[in-house]
């Protein structure tokens with residue numbers, strides 16, 4: 659059989675048809691074109707599903723089920739997106755509407771949870787029963803898979819790993835708290851930390867890396883300057899990785915997952931990022947004397963994690 663995964667984002671709707679080997683064999687995509695009603699967006703998602711299925715040389719009869727990863731507070735039981743500020747959704751019953759439009763069983767989940775499930779079934783955590791995926795992007799996204807099932811708390815607002823405080827009374831976070839992990843370890847936080855260091859250090863190579871345009875700073879700037887031998891760039895990177903590692907060690911202490919997977923653009927730094935995090939986990943976590951140690955790995959599926967995870971959500975639910 660085949661499985662359709664839909665990654666519903668504020669900018670794009672990306673649809674993929676997956677085979678039993680978790681590979682995407684056909685795709686369809688369009689702009690989300692906000693602001694629009696959830697009904698119009700569902701009509702588009704159903705059309706894109708049919709397009710992708712046809713492109714794969716299949717018919718809807720070949721599709722076992724459909725899954726959707728959506729931003730916001732998503733209730734997989736009622737199939738309702740209870741709230742998604744970037745989509746303008748408030749109690750949007752997209753799951754049942756998609757079932758009416760496609761004639762298929764539809765599963766929905768928060769997008770970060772869907773991506774974590776993707777890494778668990780087909781990515782860096784494939785073959786494990788328990789994994790935690792952390793995505794370092796605009797925010798710090800998180801997803802938890804326990805015993806082969808997505809875990810998001812009894813009301814589905816859980817797994818907000820980025821909104822655990824690592825600096826009491828620290829930087830303000832978009833969630834209303836201060837000192838959240840996200841405010842220190844997201845890519846946006848790194849950009850902020852880089853700019854502050856540049857302003858304090860006009861001699862830093864980071865300036866030449868961005869051609870003296872501070873608006874051009876991105877998540878690679880400090881890493882690139884460090885590779886050029888820049889002391890200030892290295893300080894920014896070391897401090898940033900220390901913030902990430904602090905939160906990762908917390909996650910390991912809580913979950914002791916078989917795999918802790920780190921995704922997002924920054925994870926492309928590979929061992930530069932992972933080696934110091936592994937050192938902190940090995941030296942500071944409570945379980946450090948256990949023979950069994952969690953593995954800290956870079957996420958494997960990139961942007962496809964959301965589609966692949968969504969496509970197989972039905973299995974997470976049926977594992978129940």
Ligand SMILES: [Zn+2]
Nearest residue numbers: 821831833838
């Ligand atoms: Zn927060």
